Amino acid sequence: MIKRMLAVAALFLVGGALFLLFRNTDRGVNIDCFSSFNKYSRSEPQWNVVGFYNLKLNENNKGVFYINAANSNAPHAIVKRTYYFNYKINSRGMLTTGSAEISKTPVDNVDDITFTKYFQNFYIKSVGNLYIKKFKNIYLIETSEFVVHTCTPS
């Protein structure tokens, strides 16, 4: 009886130690937020992009960024795509993303260069200069110390 009890205790302790040893210490955050935006360029006034996006950062270090936007002037350009990526976040709110996969819908007719220049305020694969911070109950997404999005919890 005693031997069994000791064996069970040892099993619990060994299990606990292994769990501590191999648990995920880079746990992510749990954020699900959205915003509508309008982005335009002074030098190229034909680009006046209106749309909305949804950002999800899950605790398992996986994230999803969905964007649905269009240029309200000519050229006729529509973006409707989802990025799936892995990420890490540190205590300063710095996001490091990687392994981004893109899933475009058929209506999406924008190439990557145009998308980066006129539609997107931050580059999903940016390293070291993408931050997420909290203000009241919303999130501010910053690149190079400049806010590019306010994101309201869904």
Place this chain on the structure above:
Amino acid sequence: MIFILHDDICFDPEGLFLENINTRERILLPATAAYILSVLIENESKVTERDVFFDEIWKRYGVEISGNTLNQYISLLRKNLKLLGVMDDIIITMPRVGFCLSCDVKKKETRVNSSPAPKKDRRKGMVLLFCAAIAVFFIFAVALKFESGPSVPESEFVYAGRIGKCDVFMPKTLVMLGEKQSMDEAKRFLKPSLSCEDNVFYIFDSSITTPWKGNRRYFISRCIKSPNNESVVACSEVLEDD
């Protein structure tokens, strides 16, 4: 099969021990000593000749013993029996012949538990150890369950002024560079589509993009608070770039 000697000594030839039935005190025997005692018991009150010991122990157990070894083990058996409280010499020496037992021997089919006699304190200690291990495990499990993950840090946005009746928040650094100038920029940049209404506040930011040209980019977000002013329910933002 176990044997009871002298009414209160139990001998287990397989467990290789002698035990006082009353005190539960137990002494482990060397295997050869146990073989010698087994041979003695088989012959009970008859005299077992020295040669019989040599032959039987060799045949049964494959152990060769000398006359001197036999004497030493007999001496050890006597000593251990005394330690267990048998003051009478129950192993009688028949000079130049052999040895015999001078006590009653009872056989018992059931073997006594070959594990060491339980000690109350030891068991108590083990139970405590077990409970402690389980408790430690559950404390860890609960602590991990409620372990907070990385939290998103607070931004350094501060109140900078008002446009109409709506509060404007800006980065602390922008306010430090010139609160009035930054507020003027925010007012200039504010579009009619981002009208100030009840429960609305603005988040404003600007930064230099091309320093040699003095080009700036601007960001303003119009956020609507819930009627109880506790949380923001939606934001719509405008970003103007070069």
